[in-house]
Amino acid sequence: MRRVNKDQKVRISLTLNGRKMSAETEPRMLLSDFLRHSLGATGTHVGCEHGVCGCCTVQIDGTAVRSCLTLAMQAEDRAVTTVESLAGPGGTLNKLQQAFRNHHALQCGFCTPGILMSFTDFLARNPKPTEEELRDVLGGHICRCTGYAGIMAALKEAAGLTNTNEPTGAKS
Amino acid sequence: MSKRLGTSVARKEDPALLSGHGRYADDLPVPAGTLHAHVIRSPHPHADIVSIDAAEALAKDGVWAVITGDDVRKISDPFLVALKAPIHQWSLAVERVRFVGEPVALVVAENRYLAEDAAELVQIEYTPLEAIIDPVAACKPSAPILHAEANTNEVSVRKFQYGDTKSAFEKADKVVKLTVDFHRLSFTPMECFVAVASYNPANDSYDCMANFQGPFSTHPVMARALRVPGPKMRLRIPPDSGGSFGIKLSVFPYVVLAALASKITGRPVKWVEDRAEHLLAASSGPNRVTEIEAAVTKDGKILGLRMDQLEDYGAFLRAPMPGPLYRMHGAVTGGYDVANIDVINRVVLTNKMPASLIRGFGGPQLYLALERLVQRIAIELGLDHLDVIRRNLVPPEKFPYHAAAGSLYDSGDYPRAVETAIGGGRLDHLKKRRDEARKAGRKYGIGFAVVVEPAMSNMGYLSTLLTPEARDKAGPKNGATSMVTVNLDPLGAVSVTADVTVQGQGHETVLAQIVAEQLGLTPHDIDVTLEMDTAKDQWSIAAGTYSCRFTPGTAVAAHMAAGQIAAKLKGIAAKQLNVLPDDVELVGGKIRSRSNPDNAVSFSRIAGTSHWSPVMLPDGMAPVISETGVWNPPELAPPSGDDRINTSFTYGFVFDMCGIEIDPVTYQVKVDRYVSMHDAGKILNPMIADGQICGAFAQGIAAALYEEFVTNEEGAFLTGTFADYLVPTVSEIPPVELLHMESPSPFTPLGAKGLAEGNCMSVPACIANAIADALGVKDVQLPATPRRIHALMAQHGGVR
Numbered sequence: 004m005r006r007v008n009k010d011q012k013v014r015i016s017l018t019l020n021g022r023k024m025s026a027e028t029e030p031r032m033l034l035s036d037f038l039r040h041s042l043g044a045t046g047t048h049v050g051c052e053h054g055v056c057g058c059c060t061v062q063i064d065g066t067a068v069r070s071c072l073t074l075a076m077q078a079e080d081r082a083v084t085t086v087e088s089l090a091g092p093g094g095t096l097n098k099l100q101q102a103f104r105n106h107h108a109l110q111c112g113f114c115t116p117g118i119l120m121s122f123t124d125f126l127a128r129n130p131k132p133t134e135e136e137l138r139d140v141l142g143g144h145i146c147r148c149t150g151y152a153g154i155m156a157a158l159k160e161a162a163g164l165t166n167t168n169e170p171t172g173a174k175s
Numbered sequence: 176m177s178k179r180l181g182t183s184v185a186r187k188e189d190p191a192l193l194s195g196h197g198r199y200a201d202d203l204p205v206p207a208g209t210l211h212a213h214v215i216r217s218p219h220p221h222a223d224i225v226s227i228d229a230a231e232a233l234a235k236d237g238v239w240a241v242i243t244g245d246d247v248r249k250i251s252d253p254f255l256v257a258l259k260a261p262i263h264q265w266s267l268a269v270e271r272v273r274f275v276g277e278p279v280a281l282v283v284a285e286n287r288y289l290a291e292d293a294a295e296l297v298q299i300e301y302t303p304l305e306a307i308i309d310p311v312a313a314c315k316p317s318a319p320i321l322h323a324e325a326n327t328n329e330v331s332v333r334k335f336q337y338g339d340t341k342s343a344f345e346k347a348d349k350v351v352k353l354t355v356d357f358h359r360l361s362f363t364p365m366e367c368f369v370a371v372a373s374y375n376p377a378n379d380s381y382d383c384m385a386n387f388q389g390p391f392s393t394h395p396v397m398a399r400a401l402r403v404p405g406p407k408m409r410l411r412i413p414p415d416s417g418g419s420f421g422i423k424l425s426v427f428p429y430v431v432l433a434a435l436a437s438k439i440t441g442r443p444v445k446w447v448e449d450r451a452e453h454l455l456a457a458s459s460g461p462n463r464v465t466e467i468e469a470a471v472t473k474d475g476k477i478l479g480l481r482m483d484q485l486e487d488y489g490a491f492l493r494a495p496m497p498g499p500l501y502r503m504h505g506a507v508t509g510g511y512d513v514a515n516i517d518v519i520n521r522v523v524l525t526n527k528m529p530a531s532l533i534r535g536f537g538g539p540q541l542y543l544a545l546e547r548l549v550q551r552i553a554i555e556l557g558l559d560h561l562d563v564i565r566r567n568l569v570p571p572e573k574f575p576y577h578a579a580a581g582s583l584y585d586s587g588d589y590p591r592a593v594e595t596a597i598g599g600g601r602l603d604h605l606k607k608r609r610d611e612a613r614k615a616g617r618k619y620g621i622g623f624a625v626v627v628e629p630a631m632s633n634m635g636y637l638s639t640l641l642t643p644e645a646r647d648k649a650g651p652k653n654g655a656t657s658m659v660t661v662n663l664d665p666l667g668a669v670s671v672t673a674d675v676t677v678q679g680q681g682h683e684t685v686l687a688q689i690v691a692e693q694l695g696l697t698p699h700d701i702d703v704t705l706e707m708d709t710a711k712d713q714w715s716i717a718a719g720t721y722s723c724r725f726t727p728g729t730a731v732a733a734h735m736a737a738g739q740i741a742a743k744l745k746g747i748a749a750k751q752l753n754v755l756p757d758d759v760e761l762v763g764g765k766i767r768s769r770s771n772p773d774n775a776v777s778f779s780r781i782a783g784t785s786h787w788s789p790v791m792l793p794d795g796m797a798p799v800i801s802e803t804g805v806w807n808p809p810e811l812a813p814p815s816g817d818d819r820i821n822t823s824f825t826y827g828f829v830f831d832m833c834g835i836e837i838d839p840v841t842y843q844v845k846v847d848r849y850v851s852m853h854d855a856g857k858i859l860n861p862m863i864a865d866g867q868i869c870g871a872f873a874q875g876i877a878a879a880l881y882e883e884f885v886t887n888e889e890g891a892f893l894t895g896t897f898a899d900y901l902v903p904t905v906s907e908i909p910p911v912e913l914l915h916m917e918s919p920s921p922f923t924p925l926g927a928k929g930l931a932e933g934n935c936m937s938v939p940a941c942i943a944n945a946i947a948d949a950l951g952v953k954d955v956q957l958p959a960t961p962r963r964i965h966a967l968m969a970q971h972g973g974v975r
């Protein structure tokens with residue numbers, strides 16, 4: 004990371020979902036605020052600003068991180084991926100997104116982008132997880148609406164632990 | 176998959192929310208030049224404000240204003256309160272602070288980072304005063320008074336008598352008593368509060384945007400505070416909101432604050448709450464102390480009840496408080512057929528954050544007391560808990576049932592619901608688990624809870640707070656109006672708007688299902704727009720999303736609006752098809768003759784007629800471009816002269832049963848098995864219904880075992896982060912087995928009732944009963960944390 008004076012404005016460049024972008028900001032700007040307010044990528048949400056809820060999870064160079072605990076400068080010249088990157092052309096939902104829809108794994112949807120970004124990383128590295136491992140990773144996120152049953156069902160489908168895609172919403 | 180009403184149609188909301196295209200309050204664009212606000216809050220639970228020195232902050236570049244209570248007092252009025260008591264609250268503290276976290280000053284600057292920096296330069300001097308935290312102590316004459324003009328902290332006491340409770344207690348074989356404490360908590364939506372406001376001096380009006388949830392009876396409260404007529408306080412609600420659970424009603428003081436800040440600075444002002452502020456000061460459910468006693472026969476029949484409910488609303492009584500104390504009033508006897516009951520309702524103020532709406536809204540407090548009492552009756556009479564429940568349930572032949580305090584229970588078969596839930600070997604299994612555990616020396620208990628779940632509040636219920644004489648003077652309040660509009664576009668596309676605020680309940684999907692069914696279309700064909708704008712949408716004071724009003728209210732209005740459209744389209748089509756309107760049906764995107772289905776025309780052709788050729792309409796028919804369904808059920812009458820009130824419109828039923836075990840090492844309460852039986856009438860979308868129930872269940876578990884706002888005796892707030900305030904993660908939520916039966920409501924054309932709050936009411940009571948059974952104790956304080964369980968066991972000799 005380059006050294007800057009704290010009162011000096013800085014221009015930060017990074018790759019967001021495959022496109023080079025940059026904006027001028029203060030050195031202390033959080034990555035979550037930078038994405039949302041400087042680059043207009045509002046799909047990433049902020050639920051606690053102290054690293055507990057997981058709403059703000061994005062990926063930097065393919066690794067899931069909490070953007071509320073990351074300075075924008077730490078992402079300089081790196082590849083940041085957010086929820087906006089997941090759907091295919093024409094908005095087709097990917098397998099994980101579709102599993103969330105099948106199992107009513109979201110209500111208000113505020114926690115959802117963070118959970119999707121965590122598991123996009125996790126499932127890429129662990130294509131054959133156990134239910135316990137899924138539960139462990141999900142434990143890093145707070146969802147206030149669903150009671151988690153639908154989310155677990157969706158994760159199990161996405162991880163290939165179940166082959167049913169009938170909507171459950173209720174059964175975990 | 177079938178797309179009909181009553182089937183699990185996939186949610187229309189999901190694709191946008193899954194791909195980052197939600198539009199939540201903080202995502203929406205604001206006008207260029209918008210300033211950002213930061214709230215400075217009181218570190219004291221009770222203190223006089225001696226001075227506020229903002230000179231240094233104001234000297235900083237980019238800082239526009241530091242606004243104080245003195246400023247807002249000059250240009251605004253205190254918020255209206257339902258109770259006629261001198262409790263004045265403005266959007267900033269005036270002269271005195273009364274809880275930790277109370278807004279004292281607002282820093283307005285070019286951006287949020289700057290505003291927070293400047294806040295550190297504002298010097299505020301306080302003279303601390305003695306604080307009062309405990310609600311019982313707050314009623315004593317020696318207690319420090321929060322609002323001097325009120326002269327007491329116990330600002331309302333009302334006594335109610337239904338039937339002949341005195342005789343019931345004289346006749347009783349036994350009297351069983353209990354005192355039950357319900358704690359403070361909140362369901363902390365993941366999105367915090369957001370408010371944006373612009374003042375227009377040209378016509379003295381405000382244009383505001385906030386993630387407000389309703390009820391819209393709060394709109395006049397905001398407009399009055401701003402000293403403008405309602406239409407000059409325009410409020411827009413964004414299309415998406417990150418959860419609410421009652422909590423986002425309490426954004427309203429900040430909407431007023433942002434509006435005043437805009438008036439003062441001449442710029443639009445935006446405020447976004449952070450999580451620390453939210454936990455400290457946003458909203459809490461009220462804590463309640465209930466003294467409850469039952470007059471019973473020796474075989475367990477309840478002849479009469481007496482309840483003294485003392486509810487603690489914190490530092491201020493904000494509209495529409497004290498709702499939780501009265502929302503359940505008509506149904507205060509729960510699922511039991513008890514004709515005689517005396518109730519005392521008392522409202523007390525203490526130096527804690529103001530209490531307000533929260534999912535369950537008075538139900539968790541009531542049912543913890545009532546259901547614990549029923550378990551105690553069984554213990555003290557040496558009877559089986561379930562037998563005492565059975566002996567007292569409202570019998571099915573009594574429906575519609577007039578409860579003693581005025582509720583009119585629309586439908587149900589409570590005994591059948593209970594028998595179904597315990598059947599299928601479920602209760603036998605729990606008993607087997609209990610016997611095995613106990614044989615091995617482990618602590619295992621079985622709990623039950625019976626809940627009547629009200630939905631769609633009578634807007635008149637709160638006036639039960641006033642005496643009949645005072646009510647007569649104030650004029651009658653009652654009913655609850657729901658409104659939905661269905662529109663036809665020139666090419667026959669159908670769109671819908673409704674009087675609800677989005678929070679994740681899937682209203683878009685269910686409204687589309689309802690309208691599609693009436694018009695012979697599919698949910699996919701219907702566009703639903705649920706952002707609200709008080710200047711352009713139809714709304715009544717009942718609008719918003721709270722108290723499960725959607726299913727018995729808004730859903731019916733949608734059914735009506737679509738029905739009105741369908742009837743008129745049939746008239747138009749009849750003329751074109753050359754048949755009688757009675758012979759016309761809307762099926763599969765076509766409008767056709769029932770008797771000769773080949774005689775058909777496309778839906779869009781007929782639907783566009785009023786746009787393109789209104790002259791061709793049948794004689795006397797006005798163009799059919801939009802229809803509004805307005806629904807106000809007559810059952811929601813005002814309180815009667817003898818204080819009987821039908822507090823809600825529909826009444827569902829929930830019966831819960833669980834087995835819990837105490838971990839011998841950690842003293843944690845482990846849920847072994849949990850069964851929840853629901854009768855919510857007709858289910859409109861089973862997937863969404865179960866989702867709502869699972870969400871409420873998790874919040875019920877949170878209330879029973881984890882979440883509590885803790886304020887120590889000196890008034891310091893100890894649960895200000897998610898590290899101290901324990902919101903359950905997936906590991907803390909046990910699976911729940913859901914069972915359903917359907918006793919359709921005879922009072923609504925859809926037969927559907929509310930179902931999203933029942934488990935917030937039942938789970939704390941059911942778990943508490945199971946703990947009481949496991950440990951053989953009388954008093955179970957929630958949340959039943961390991962520390963509390965350990966203390967209980969130490970006290971009763973159960974610690975190894």
Ligand code: FES
Pocket residue numbers: 048049050051052053054055056057058059060069070071072
């Ligand atoms: S906002 Fe980053 S973890 Fe909660």
Ligand code: FES
Pocket residue numbers: 108109110111112113114115145146147148149365417418679
């Ligand atoms: S869906 Fe609302 S917080 Fe998870």
